[in-house]
Amino acid sequence: MTPKIARFLSQHQPATPCMVMDIDRVEDNFRALCKALPLARIYYAVKANPAHQVLERLVSLSSHFDAASIEEVEACLDAGARPAAISFGNTIKKVSAIKRAHDAGVTMFAFDSREELTKLASHAPGARVYCRILVENEGAEWPLSRKFGTTIESARELMLEAGELGLDPYGLSFHVGSQQTTTNAYEVAIGKVAMLFTDLTEAGVNLRMMNLGGGFPTRYRDDVPEIDRFGDAIMTAMTEHFGNNLPDMVIEPGRYVVGDAGVVQAEVVLVSQRDKNSPVRWVYLDIGRFGGLAETEGESIKYRITTPYDGTATGPVAIAGPTCDGADIMYEKSNYRLPLALTSGDRVELQATGAYVTTYCSTKFNGFAPLAEYYL
16 A cells, blocks of 8 residues: 555545545556566557546657457547557457547457457458467466467468458467466567467468467465566566567556555454354455456455454454355455454455556446546
């Protein structure tokens, strides 16, 4: 929690649950990433947090943008982004969305199948296209490998076909999974995709770009490698495979840029010891999986929780949300411990909740209002 957020919560005591974000921290993270990978163009993954205040600040920093929908494309344009600075990075797009984006001046599109490539050729003629390759997501706490990406063999065929269809076969991309905790994942993926890059170049395809995706982590409960380590590993691998003839490098960070810039404040609704033979207390908050904490599914993302009683005696807890849905449980198996003094009405903070929380929030499930948002 930054001093600015702490001051806001203390002075205003907003109704909970709410997410408060420090836009200056967003800028600090963006600049740190620029320093760690100075040769890469940053395409902020808008889906992580599409708030106008975030996009506007990033536009002022000359960021590019990775949009997952036509609505995100238009949000970037409304914030002042140039169409040429936007990539339509979702490999699954409606024809109407492709048309609208192309008409708005967007010229860069992702694909991972022949069917999508054909749609792009018909409705975004002449566009720069890049093919997403399926790579391992080992080390990622929120893997993305099953739904997206194609094989090396298929990508080769599709990139050769792209030029024949009148498109510009601009580059290749991959994603090592969200909240990636190992630098090795990037090194392995770069090696795999670089071989295809070289093969296609020798076959006469005018490839110029390698998109390394996102995945750079935010610190939650556990330490993660510093961004400099990711930068060093990526540049070492790129130099090893391309020498001094580096292609254009693109990265698509989302979580790293906004994650630790936001804090969710919540109220404890109930603390109960449901089994007198078990030391585990159930702590129910006024926010849960349907209120924005969807990434707690499978207890994948483990947010750090702070309380007014930190430093006092603790005990084991299960942590759940307020809805009448049995799936609305965040943590049962992740060994969370909270102060024994915690009781109904207390306020707690879930740290580093600036990414993928406001956008995962449901619309009045069980009648609960969507998460309130404050941008400082």
